[in-house]
Amino acid sequence: MLREKIRRFLVYASAILTVLVGALLLLPILRANSGPDSTASSEMFRTKCAMCHGQDGAGSAVGRSMNVPDLRSPVVQKLPDAELAQAISNGKGGMPSFKGSLSEDQIQALVTHIRSLHHKK
Numbered sequence: 001m002l003r004e005k006i007r008r009f010l011v012y013a014s015a016i017l018t019v020l021v022g023a024l025l026l027l028p029i030l031r032a033n034s035g036p037d038s039t040a041s042s043e044m045f046r047t048k049c050a051m052c053h054g055q056d057g058a059g060s061a062v063g064r065s066m067n068v069p070d071l072r073s074p075v076v077q078k079l080p081d082a083e084l085a086q087a088i089s090n091g092k093g094g095m096p097s098f099k100g101s102l103s104e105d106q107i108q109a110l111v112t113h114i115r116s117l118h119h120k121k
């Protein structure tokens with residue numbers, strides 16, 4: 001009787017342990033999977049955009065001399081995604097066009113990145 005209880009306890013305990021260990025092992029994998037995308041777009045922003053817009057979107061010294069808007073500001077954040085994508089794609093004012101060097105997906109990823117700058121502020 002007691003042995004049966006211990007046996008059952010061990011079965012439950014090992015089942016719970018398996019689930020816990022499984023979750024612990026899976027978490028970093030899931031996180032790593034959602035990671036590269038945002039890392040890639042922030043890397044892209046750093047190499048293609050930060051010279052004018054600054055890594056945080058506020059605008060570099062060069063950018064400010066060209067009157068870049070603060071990408072985190074409501075003025076930019078209230079623009080629809082399509083308009084941001086179009087500005088990146090076709091250029092605007094002193095901003096060069098990127099449609100020759102970036103794919104649609106990359107431009108979309110940059111739009112998402114610009115949205116995330118807003119939340120970080």
Ligand code: HEC
Pocket residue numbers: 045048049050051052053063066067068069071076079083084087088092093094095096098110114
């Ligand atoms: C050579 C400097 C320069 C570079 C590089 C540059 N920008 Fe710009 N950007 C500007 C300027 C100047 C403006 C303001 C344009 C205007 O409104 O006349 C601007 C405006 C913008 C806007 C606001 C558009 C709007 O409709 O008001 C967004 C979004 C933007 N840039 C994103 C980016 C992204 C993303 C990159 C990198 C792929 C980038 N920019 C690279 C100079 C630059």
